[in-house]
Amino acid sequence: MLEHFFWVKYVEEVGTGTNKLIDWCKRWDLPEPDFEFTGTSIVVTFRKSKLTDEYLSALELNERQIKAVEYVKNNKEIDNKTYRKLNDIGKVISAKELNDMVIKKILKIAGEGRARKYVLNDLND
16 A cells, blocks of 8 residues: 555655654754654654753753753853852852753753853763
């Protein structure tokens, strides 16, 4: 049956479309789609980000950390000084909370010393 679709050019090869969807999502910095077979259908779910409220709540982030994740989503990066200003806190707490997000693999470190910034981690790993 599937080869009939191939001959009339509706499909190139069975299964290549799913790989294309995954590649496109990665190229556009989106999470990989979820594929679910319901028994009669295949449901594909696309998400804007894996960093949903539910996901962040499960990681037990505080309000300051959640605010920082939103900031990084919009601005691509954050540094310690910006985190402190954003949350009106000191250096020690700021460093501790940013490090906590690195340990939880939400953020990763880019740069060293004064040039250290934090960017979103690739959650597809």
